[in-house]
Amino acid sequence: MIVIRHRLYQALLGGVAIVLGLVFLGTKLVAYYTRWNDDLGISVFNGKLPVIPQYDQIADPSRGSLILDTEVPDPVQDASENTSNESASTFTAAPTGSSGSLQEFSPEWNNKSTWPQWSKHQKPTDSSQATTTNRISHERLDRHVHSILNFRDEWPYQRVSCPAGIAERYQNLQDTEDNSQVRYFFALNPYEALDALPRLMSSIVETVKYLGAKHCAISIVDGGSEDGTWEVLNALKPFLDKMGVRYFLATSGHKILDGGDTSQEPLANLRNKALQPLKAEEVEPLHALAGKYSPKAVVVFLDDIAMCPEDILELVFQHVNQGAHMTCAFDWILNGTVFRDVWESRSLAGNTFFEIPHDGSLSGSDDMFFDDRQNKPRYDSFLPLQVYSCWGGMVTLNAVALAEDTIRFRPAEQTDADCDMGEPMLLAKDLYSQGLGKILAVPSVNVAYSDHEATKTKQIRGYVGDHVKTLNQKLDEYETVQWQTAPPDMIKCLSHSDQLAWTEWTEST
Template sequence: MARPSIDSAPDDSTPETPLLPRYRSDLAPSEGGEEKRPRRVRAARRKGPWANPKDDEDDSGEYSGLRWMNGRRKVGCGACAFSSARCILAASILTLAVVLAALACLVYFQHFWTVYRVYGDPLVPDPHEVEGMAERFPPILARNTSAVEDPVGPQAWRLQAIEDELQARFSEMGLPGMTTLPCAGISANDTSLSSRYSALRRTGPSQPRQGKTLLALNLYNSQDVLPSLSHALLTVTSFLDPSTVHVSIFENGSTDQTTLALAHLAAALTALGASHTILSDPRKTNWKAVDRITQLSVYRNVVLAPLERDQDFDDVVFVNDVFVCPSDVLELVFQRKEQQADAACATDWIANKGFAKTWNPSVRFYDSWVSRSLSGETFRRQEDFLATLRQGVNVLFDQPGEERYKARWDKGLPVPVYSCWNGLLALDARPFTSTSISPRYDHSSSLSTASHKSWSRDHPLVSDKPARFRSAVDNRGECAASECKLIAKDFWSRGFDRWLIVPSVRVTYSEPVYSNPDLLSLVARHPPSPSPSLDNEERIDWPSYTSPEEVVCWAWTPGPHVDFEWARAVWEKPYQTAA
């Protein structure tokens, strides 16, 4: 008989065969219902003498189970914490590796970009005189050039009258006052410093004329500092005798009233009887297209042009756009001559900013990029990022091997150095006007035997042209340093290797910083005395010092960079040799 299909209609004679068991909750288990597990109902615990001992056994077992579960839970939490710590450590190491790799790439590409970048030619200045922009001073203020005036004597009124006229013009322009700094007086009423610097000037027609002094400045958007600078320039020029001073200023690209203010200063110098070359070029510099050091060298050489027309100069004084007193300028010229040095620098300072100012309202030494000690190191470590949290005047010369320089600095005494600029410096003019080496290394010179003594070093080089500011960006094997440091290197190469800084002479880039208590304390350690000569402690014993074997150089790097010595610093010879 054929087997019926699953889909065929059921036959009454054929019992129904279900495909799957069917359960009904209302049937007993024997009838196909679901067997229910009886729910355990725990009896109430008995207490007292009728207590059941098995209850305690059950409780003990239950406690053991709970303890085991808690133990497993603690082990699980510990394992989770350990795993999290490992993940955090791995992530930290990975992040640190990424940061270090990024820094390495930054340093490499910055170096590559600096070395192989092709710059355009520097902008050639097209300067013009600015004096014609201002009205002449009243004729009554004009100087009688046939006479030599005493700037602290009866003729001192003329300088004051010229400054009053210039101040009136500055006030009309909305510029600040000229005499807002607490400067030491050099006048008929205060002759203490006048006697100290008397040897720098000609005090009468019968006295021989002193060598000329070139006051050189490069300015840009300097209207706020020009009144104070004008007071310093006029006072120094009047004190040294206007016939022995030439003021050379070059300004370019300024967008404020610097050019007009310089025109009024030029008119004041003309009334004072001083020669001057005050030039302006209104064109702006495209700093992205040129090498910065090369362009700055071109601008600085513009103010040296008077040396090509007249070589009767003894001193060249470079002044930045800084707040400075007349006595500061005179003290540097005095120190350079009395110390038989080739360059004397001030110290320049800026105020701490941001968090450092809140933590420590002190000052910070500014020109670390150029300044080097006789050990070849910077005055303060470039990598000392916490230096701003300490007193600024106490972090200089604090590296190993500089204890002798530190001792003089702490006393406020002049310190011999390898190089400096610091916003204000007085230089020997001979390297700018001749190709000769220093007389100290020329045994045919008329210097005394004692003056010939100096440190042991290679013989200086005889150059084929006078020294000028330059860039080393295209010189293979030479660090592309600042033009201000390279001029020191060129001085050393010619034997003009006596450089010093004077702690009591400070300049600042804002007026309030000039009167900072820390700087006043630094000056008070050894202030200039009325004596026209140096005391024994102040005088530098040059032969007892040693010239550096190598000097650290931090090349100019445009854009963001990190000043790590291992990444950027280069050690090189302190001067060029014939080899």
């Protein structure tokens, strides 16, 4: 009897051990499966949105953005880094120019003979050995360059996961012409964007490789960054030149800040400067891009966002195949729960994408396109829809109108006094005035302003591949937009959260 009881105890303990082992193994398999999905850019989107967190917000109408009382965590960084102690006394400072004019980058500081030698897969253990440049150590700069040029390498920075490959959907965007005309022109105005560069620039570089480097150009005008942004961008130049992409790089003496300080430069001016390579001074007006650019060239303007190559490609795909004049992504804050560019975006009903009451609260932010009955079902189904104005962190525009100054970025003028519009609304207004009012918003393209935010946004809103037929190289009947040629009769002005008003569109032209 004692022997039988002993064996029963052994069997029971063995069974418990087996169960615990299976639970442990199951947990590990789930973790590995989730990580594998993340690496492939497979989202866990289920169509259900979380409750919007409560916070105090202040409207900054001059930038058309929201300022939160708490900051969203930044991507995980190397704990050994301490850029605050990096000295700028030994090397040439970033060019600013006494008059605040556009300055070309100086490579004088970039003496790689002083850089520490270490393998690209070797993680440095002693940051004190790093030689400093203006504002960033050589080791950290090298890690950024490595991360940007190696799209699939998750070391040394954690970034929002992206699909490992590019869908068949975008094959027709590849330019097969033998000529070297630029068809895709990427424009950026980064400011203090060091943490965003690994995913931002790596996605651009990967997209350029896919589209064909000789048919792409990248134009960057840094907005006076002091965190090492322009050093990293300058260090990329020899690699991009070798790829064959046209790479234009400059910095402004003014910072990208709004207000009355004379040392600050409006963002509209910096955006126009980023477009300057489109405009050849030696040719007459109406130069059709001077032969260096395809007449079908598309400008892709990007903010300091975290996104994937498929986000860029889907935006361009929709722009080209819908025959749009401007196409926008959707940018999100608060872990993908609140649309960020609500201040400068208007639906075809002339209203904000979601209702903003006089108290400026965002209580209605989960009811997008609440009064646009025609387009709300399209938004809810992640189908592209026509809007009056938008930005969304990333836009595409036809290059010809920008190259010939038919359309340009501009601040408000006296003729706009009836409605103190933000810059994207002014751009939309000018597009409609020129008969270029095919402005499109693409709900399947969702981006954010940090890798942490972008990861949460992709989990909630989904990846592009979750919402489109990736094998379709043409638009189907559901995707195709039926364009409305006329703008809304009335546009809501939202210059301040406590100043809401409607104005007739015709009065503001």
